Amino acid sequence: MYVYNDFDETFVRTRVAQFRGQVERRIDGSLTEDEFKPLRLMNGLYLQLHAYMLRVAVPYGTLNPAQMRQLALIADRWDKGYGHFTTRQNIQYNWPKLGDVPDMLEALADVGMHAIQTSGNTIRNVTADHFAGAAADEIEDPRAIAELLRQWSTDHPEFQFLPRKFKIAVTGAAADRAVTRAHDIGLVVVRNDAGEVGYQVIVGGGLGRTPMVGKVLRDFVSKADLLPYVEAIVSVYNLLGRRDNKYKARIKITLHENGIETIRDLVEERFNAIRAGFGGYDQTLLAEIETSFAPPAFVTKATDGYEAARLANPAFRSWTDTNLSAHKAAGYAIVSISIKKHGATPGDATSDQMRVMADLAETYGHGELRISHEQNVILPHVHQSDLPAVYAALRKADLATANIGLASDIIACPGMDYCALATARSIPIAQQIATRFDELKIEHDVGPLKIKISGCINACGHHHVGHIGILGLDRAGVENYQITLGGDGSETTTIGERAGPGFSADDIVPAIERLVTGYLSLRADPSETFLQTYRRLGLAPFKTLLYPSEDKADAA
Amino acid sequence: MPARFTPKVVTANALLDGDAVWLTEDDRWSPLMSEAELITDEAHADLRLLQAKARASEIAGAYLADAQMGDDGPEPVHFREAFRTRGPSNYAHGKQTEVPSRT
Numbered sequence: 001m002y003v004y005n006d007f008d009e010t011f012v013r014t015r016v017a018q019f020r021g022q023v024e025r026r027i028d029g030s031l032t033e034d035e036f037k038p039l040r041l042m043n044g045l046y047l048q049l050h051a052y053m054l055r056v057a058v059p060y061g062t063l064n065p066a067q068m069r070q071l072a073l074i075a076d077r078w079d080k081g082y083g084h085f086t087t088r089q090n091i092q093y094n095w096p097k098l099g100d101v102p103d104m105l106e107a108l109a110d111v112g113m114h115a116i117q118t119s120g121n122t123i124r125n126v127t128a129d130h131f132a133g134a135a136a137d138e139i140e141d142p143r144a145i146a147e148l149l150r151q152w153s154t155d156h157p158e159f160q161f162l163p164r165k166f167k168i169a170v171t172g173a174a175a176d177r178a179v180t181r182a183h184d185i186g187l188v189v190v191r192n193d194a195g196e197v198g199y200q201v202i203v204g205g206g207l208g209r210t211p212m213v214g215k216v217l218r219d220f221v222s223k224a225d226l227l228p229y230v231e232a233i234v235s236v237y238n239l240l241g242r243r244d245n246k247y248k249a250r251i252k253i254t255l256h257e258n259g260i261e262t263i264r265d266l267v268e269e270r271f272n273a274i275r276a277g278f279g280g281y282d283q284t285l286l287a288e289i290e291t292s293f294a295p296p297a298f299v300t301k302a303t304d305g306y307e308a309a310r311l312a313n314p315a316f317r318s319w320t321d322t323n324l325s326a327h328k329a330a331g332y333a334i335v336s337i338s339i340k341k342h343g344a345t346p347g348d349a350t351s352d353q354m355r356v357m358a359d360l361a362e363t364y365g366h367g368e369l370r371i372s373h374e375q376n377v378i379l380p381h382v383h384q385s386d387l388p389a390v391y392a393a394l395r396k397a398d399l400a401t402a403n404i405g406l407a408s409d410i411i412a413c414p415g416m417d418y419c420a421l422a423t424a425r426s427i428p429i430a431q432q433i434a435t436r437f438d439e440l441k442i443e444h445d446v447g448p449l450k451i452k453i454s455g456c457i458n459a460c461g462h463h464h465v466g467h468i469g470i471l472g473l474d475r476a477g478v479e480n481y482q483i484t485l486g487g488d489g490s491e492t493t494t495i496g497e498r499a500g501p502g503f504s505a506d507d508i509v510p511a512i513e514r515l516v517t518g519y520l521s522l523r524a525d526p527s528e529t530f531l532q533t534y535r536r537l538g539l540a541p542f543k544t545l546l547y548p549s550e551d552k553a554d555a556a
Numbered sequence: 557m558p559a560r561f562t563p564k565v566v567t568a569n570a571l572l573d574g575d576a577v578w579l580t581e582d583d584r585w586s587p588l589m590s591e592a593e594l595i596t597d598e599a600h601a602d603l604r605l606l607q608a609k610a611r612a613s614e615i616a617g618a619y620l621a622d623a624q625m626g627d628d629g630p631e632p633v634h635f636r637e638a639f640r641t642r643g644p645s646n647y648a649h650g651k652q653t654e655v656p657s658r659t
Contacts, residue, residue: 027571029613047616049636050643050650051574080649095649097573345646416636417644425639427646477634 001064001368002147002292004112011155012109015116019043020102027099042122044115045101048420054093054101055118056108060128060146060170061089061378063369068358070111072351078104083354085339085347087373087411087462088167089127090118094418116154121162123153123234129171129178130372133293134334134380136326139189140197142172144290145226148282152227159234163241164249166234167206174491179373181205181214181493182465184251185233190220198222203233203263204255207459211495212252215260217267225275227282232271236263296366296381298329306384316391318444319402324387327380333387335365335379336372337394338401338409342438346412346430347375356397364390373462374411376404407443407451407516408434411462415455415472416479422455424472424479425505429453432509437516446516449530450489465489467531468515469496470508481508483515485542486534497539499546511546518545564601565592565623565630566608567640568615576640576651577615578630579608585615587651589641590629595620 004012019039026036040046044055056071063071071091075083078100079093086092096104108114117124126146133141149168153159159166169183180186186202198220205214221229237251240258248257255263310317325334337357340346349357357377361369364386370378382390394400403409410433413419415426430453437443452466456473463469469484480502487496503511516530522541523533534542566579567589577585578592586592595601601620608618622633632638643650 027613032612033616047569047574049640050576051569080647094644099572348646416639417646425645427644431646474636479635 016105041119044118057125061371065358065362067111072354075351127169130370138172142170176491179489204252206252211464228275236266303384309388323404336404337377343435407449411452413460423474426453426455561598564620568618594630
């Protein structure tokens with residue numbers, strides 16, 4: 001894992017000291033809120049409905065045990081003993097006091113972390129496949145390039161006041177687990193015909209008010225050219241992007257209004273102008289960074305104990321069926337720890353749970369942890385022979401829910417329980433849906449199903465790319481939930497289709513239940529997933545499930 | 557014809573802890589909406605909001621929120637404002653556990 005060098009360390013410490021001074025001047029009245037707000041946002045501090053909120057970046061979702069323990073300590077010392085992992089691979093603290101925030105940032109700096117550029121019209125936390133460095137299907141670990149992008153984008157003088165926020169995601173595998181096609185720039189590691197590793201560059205994806213699937217700007221950019229090429233894209237956007245209308249300011253709109261050919265030409269022109277200026281230093285830096293992401297020393301051990309435990313313990317077997325993914329090293333597995341216990345808040349972990357996960361990573365996981373955009377925690381490198389012990393420890397910490405990828409593994413934004421922008425609540429809907437599926441005991445039969453909930457049009461809960469998406473709105477002073485169907489956030493990214501009129505907070509859970517139980521009778525066979533069935537049959541039969549009485553009325 | 561003015565309260569977040577607060581008639585910031593001054597005159601509402609915004613070292617983000625008179629004082633009209641009087645629904649955090657009611 002990358003460890004801060006002297007430059008990183010000095011930069012982050014200096015920023016904490018500056019912010020400490022800014023907070024002092026705000027509290028003593030020398031700064032007004034209008035003056036202070038942009039300063040606090042640059043450092044990840046929001047003012048929400050009930051309190052401040054501090055958003056801390058987990059760069060490309062990677063944490064070491066010391067960092068996870070520090071996140072727990074911060075939760076205990078300055079918050080309410082828990083943290084909320086988000087779809088942006090950030091952790092949010094919901095209850096910090098203004099005067100404590102500089103100390104929280106100092107505590108983050110102690111473990112090589114920060115909250116810089118987790119807000120504002122800048123390049124945000126660079127996200128990555130949460131299985132990076134471990135996945136069996138990976139061409140190359142994308143985190144080295146993600147770290148290079150983090151260093152390049154942090155405090156980049158040209159890009160501190162972009163037309164709007166700018167999000168970059170990177171994946172090293174063809175199976176897209178980082179939703180790269182819904183980012184301002186998505187980078188997919190590919191090989192060209194000569195077998196060289198480079199990047200497919202996707203631009204202009206995004207969810208929110210105007211959801212769009214990203215388009216390929218270039219099929220192959222070599223590793224040596226990547227940083228100047230990305231800089232050229234952001235540079236072109238910085239000048240061309242609209243600043244007159246916030247809702248038309250993202251690069252997806254710039255691309256849509258100008259056309260991809262124009263953008264491509266402008267980017268090539270800019271790229272040719274700046275390329276030489278990089279002088280190869282970025283490649284020297286990248287080579288250094290790559291050494292810090294060298295794979296751990298995988299070991300060879302017998303796996304008989306694992307197989308025996310699977311046979312002996314049905315609960316363990318069920319957990320291994322849902323929560324493990326294929327690892328590139330023989331005898332190893334990727335463990336997804338569900339932070340989605342039925343009825344609990346999606347993405348919330350207590351400080352005790354964080355410490356347990358840190359300990360497990362240290363003892364059994366080569367010291368690595370990942371945060372997924374699906375709001376779960378990953379132990380990327382666990383030997384199969386250690387899985388029974390890991391499972392037992394997770395069970396004790398109430399972290400052994402066997403539901404990864406199933407109906408109750410729901411993404412939900414904080415919604416109107418916390419967020420000042422929300423138009424309705426998300427968390428209680430997620431809690432109720434998960435509780436209901438637990439009662440019905442059908443989610444394992446239903447199989448892969450992604451339900452994603454956003455509490456406003458900005459779509460932090462990725463509802464557009466949920467197989468079932470739920471969008472909470474305010475309809476004449478009442479919470480109302482709109483359903484979209486057939487969305488997909490993978491390499492076949494699709495924006496979901498709106499199913500029809502919304503449902504009240506009381507009616508939305510029964511509506512989801514009708515959809516899912518109805519799917520069981522619509523599917524061709526048990527191997528056909530919800531999404532496949534939807535793609536085969538289209539919206540109509542699902543609409544009948546959602547609005548049964550209307551259908552009768554139409555028939556009459 | 558301009559829309560009829562509906563009653564309002566001045567609300568904001570306390571500067572130090574971010575807690576939702578309401579402006580009282582005697583110029584205090586109360587954590588209880590029921591203690592807020594219910595404003596029925598538009599010109600007076602604008603004046604009170606200006607006065608509130610001037611108190612930058614006490615609060616942030618002052619605005620006028622719709623309200624109505626209830627048995628114990630002003631009450632929210634919209635669910636967003638109702639949540640601000642209580643706290644989140646997923647945990648017993650915030651005002652619902654931390655602020656004693658008036659009685």
